Amino acid sequence: MTLDLGIGNITEVDVANEMGFEVIIIDHHEPLAGSPAASIIVDPKQEDDPYPFKGLADVGVAYNLCLEILGKDISKNLNNSFLELAALGTISDMVPQVEQNQEIIELGLRSFKNTFRPAFKAFLDILGDGKVFEGSLPKIISALNAAESLDFINESYLLLVCPSFEKCKEMAQRLLDKNRAKQVQVKNIIAEVERRISQKPDEPIIFEGDPAWKLTLAGSVASTICNKYEKPAFIYKKMDKESCGSVRNPKGTNSVDAMKECDSFLMTYGGHAQASGFRVKNEHLEKFEGCLNKFFKNNSGGNAEKK
Ligand SMILES: [Mn+2]
Numbered sequence: 001m002t003l004d005l006g007i008g009n010i011t012e013v014d015v016a017n018e019m020g021f022e023v024i025i026i027d028h029h030e031p032l033a034g035s036p037a038a039s040i041i042v043d044p045k046q047e048d049d050p051y052p053f054k055g056l057a058d059v060g061v062a063y064n065l066c067l068e069i070l071g072k073d074i075s076k077n078l079n080n081s082f083l084e085l086a087a088l089g090t091i092s093d094m095v096p097q098v099e100q101n102q103e104i105i106e107l108g109l110r111s112f113k114n115t116f117r118p119a120f121k122a123f124l125d126i127l128g129d130g131k132v133f134e135g136s137l138p139k140i141i142s143a144l145n146a147a148e149s150l151d152f153i154n155e156s157y158l159l160l161v162c163p164s165f166e167k168c169k170e171m172a173q174r175l176l177d178k179n180r181a182k183q184v185q186v187k188n189i190i191a192e193v194e195r196r197i198s199q200k201p202d203e204p205i206i207f208e209g210d211p212a213w214k215l216t217l218a219g220s221v222a223s224t225i226c227n228k229y230e231k232p233a234f235i236y237k238k239m240d241k242e243s244c245g246s247v248r249n250p251k252g253t254n255s256v257d258a259m260k261e262c263d264s265f266l267m268t269y270g271g272h273a274q275a276s277g278f279r280v281k282n283e284h285l286e287k288f289e290g291c292l293n294k295f296f297k298n299n300s301g302g303n304a305e306k307k
């Protein structure tokens with residue numbers, strides 16, 4: 001079962017099928033050309049999908065699916081528990097806070113104030129004597145985002161399902177510390193990107209990568225750089241043979257359209273107009289960058305009307 005990805009992974013789903021997996025995709029990203037051969041695909045952005053609201057974060061899609069599966073059997077407490085998670089996920093995915101997103105956030109945060117979940121109690125205890133205050137949510141969200149996977153299990157998951165308050169406090173503190181360290185690393189990468197782009201101020205995009213940069217930080221770096229310079233920002237980690245990166249685009253430009261245009265150089269890509277990702281063979285990096293520069297030279301802001 002894939003969450004928040006899969007709609008663009010035609011090849012990977014074929015491989016999974018060959019290996020004997022049954023694949024279910026629960027995604028909210030834009031479909032590319034063709035759909036993967038999964039047995040079930042839930043994605044409101046599919047062309048023939050009748051769901052009226054297309055702006056859900058993937059956590060919102062998952063929440064709706066839970067309601068659909070559990071039907072009337074869902075208890076008030078379980079629903080509140082889901083809503084707390086859906087609210088946090090919806091806020092952190094930075095989707096527009098309208099329609100069902102707004103509803104999820106409102107109901108989820110109402111429940112959050114009296115949360116039963118030891119993990120959230122632990123955060124609130126560390127951050128503000130157990131009470132919710134103005135800045136507690138962003139702090140909790142960034143801490144959960146700073147988690148890494150240990151043996152393929154995400155630390156945030158382990159924290160969110162941990163029943164012991166004392167243990168949760170240790171884990172929450174560790175994530176808060178990790179987030180602080182991450183902020184320092186992000187700042188250092190941004191400084192390096194800015195040093196490099198000062199040499200070439202006239203390029204229509206910012207396209208920078210390095211073997212030393214952590215892929216998990218690429219999104220944060222790209223966001224800051226894109227906001228500051230108001231240019232599409234492609235930030236990647238260069239590995240032995242391939243590079244993998246995150247993209248952030250100013251409003252009115254479309255990163256997925258740009259990569260569609262340049263997809264002959266790419267291994268995979270996908271996401272949203274304003275935030276997406278890609279994987280590319282290192283020998284194609286230069287051609288990919290050239291193609292993007294050409295696309296954005298010809299389409300600076302021109303896509304605003306299209307969407
Ligand atoms: Mn997403």
